[in-house]
Amino acid sequence: MNNYSYLNGFILLGFTDQPQLEKTISGVVSFFYMIALMGNIAIILVSLLDIHLQTPMYFFLRNLSILDLCYTTNIVPQMLVNIWSQNKRITFSGCIIQLFIDMILCSVECMLLAVMSYDRYNAVCKPLHYMVVMNPKLCQGLLAMAWLIGIMNCMILSPYAISLPRCGNHHLDHFFCEMSAMIKIACVDTTAMEVTTFGMCLVIVLVPLLLILISYGFIVVAVLRIKSAIGRKKAFGTCSSHLIVVSIFYGTVIYMYIQPGNSPSQYEGKLLSIFYSIITPSINPLIYTLRNKEVKEAMKRLARKEKGS
Structure with missing residues (x-):
């Protein structure tokens, strides 16, 4: 039943029913992709080259930038090719690789x-x-644990989505090979798969979010105990960038995958996917650089060193 998919792959519909919107989206995506590339590469290089940034905070920030860089690159090039080409097809193996990478990186x-x-x-x-x-x-x-959990989540969910019979239907109503889009084209009852996916999303999204809230609960208590207003501002300043990134990322993912009541429509889901998979990774480096004096100072030191050489 899946022979057609194996031989001819899938057709990514994206926004083909609205060509004008599709062209606008391609321009917006290209712009934010360039920002994501430059911003995340800059953070990776600065945190590696500047000795003052050899701390745990910048170790994790560097790995977050690597994740965002890989995440957008997994989706954007194929998306732009499909928008500007008459051929909207992606090979079966290409789709599976894209799905696996998306699942792993989002979980990590x-x-x-x-x-x-x-x-x-x-x-x-x-x-x-x-x-x-x-x-x-x-x-x-801790980093290895994050990757292990991400890979395990992918290995549990992705094979089921791939193996679902599709009865010759190979049109994915999305701009990349996304889990919910692949489940929707199955020609069998997918209730069990949807419940499993929802359950895994609860674990992967809400458990880390709970840990984040607990951590920031202790942080708020510690900051309020600081008598100096300048000291409180400085202490909270070290957390504000991370808190903004967490709010944007988790807010979008929760609304899309585990919101109570009705889930977003397929059209709304595609727009939200563009936001959290392309726009958010380009905003992250801007938040961390524009709001972080240490990163800005490190960039100035590296620029002076480059001029001196």
């Missing part, structure tokens, strides 16, 4: 944002022991 980002909140908790609540607690071995272990 949920975990990584929770790990970063734990790092901020230690920086604010245990400043004297921060470098001892957040030692390189623990940081690498």
Whole structure:
């Protein structure tokens, strides 16, 4: 029943029913993709090259930038090719690779944002022991745990979505190979698959979010105990960028995948997917650079060093 998909792949419909909107979206996506590339590459290079940024916070920030870079690159090039080409087809193997990468990276980002909140908790609540607690071995272990959970989540859900019979239907109503779009074209009852997917989303999204809220609860208490207004501002300033990124990412993902009541329409879902998979990764480096004095100072030092050489 799936032979057609194996031989001819899938057709990504995207926004083909609205050609004018499709062209506008391609321009917006191209613009934000360039920002995502430049911003995330800049953060990766600066955090690697500047000795002052060799701390746990920037270790995790660098890995977040690598994730965002891979996440957008997994989706955008294929999306732009499909928009500007008459051929909207993606090979079966290309679709599966895109689905696997999307599932893994999205899950890892949920975990990584929770790990970063734990790092901020230690920086604010245990400043004297921060470098001892957040030692390189623990940081690498937390990162490895995030990747392991992301891969396990992908290995549980993706094979089921791939193996669902489609009875010759190979038109995906999306601009990339996304889990819910693949489930919707199945020609069998997918209730069990949808319940499993919803359950995994609850675990992958809400458990890290709960850990983030607990961490920031302790941070708020610690900040309020600081008598100096300048000290409170400085302590909260180290967390504000991460809090903004968490709010944008989790707000969009929760609204799309685990909101109570009716889920978003397929059209609304596609627009939301563009936001959290393309626009958000381009906003992240701007938030961390424009609101972070250490990163801006590091960029100035590297620019002066480049001029001097």
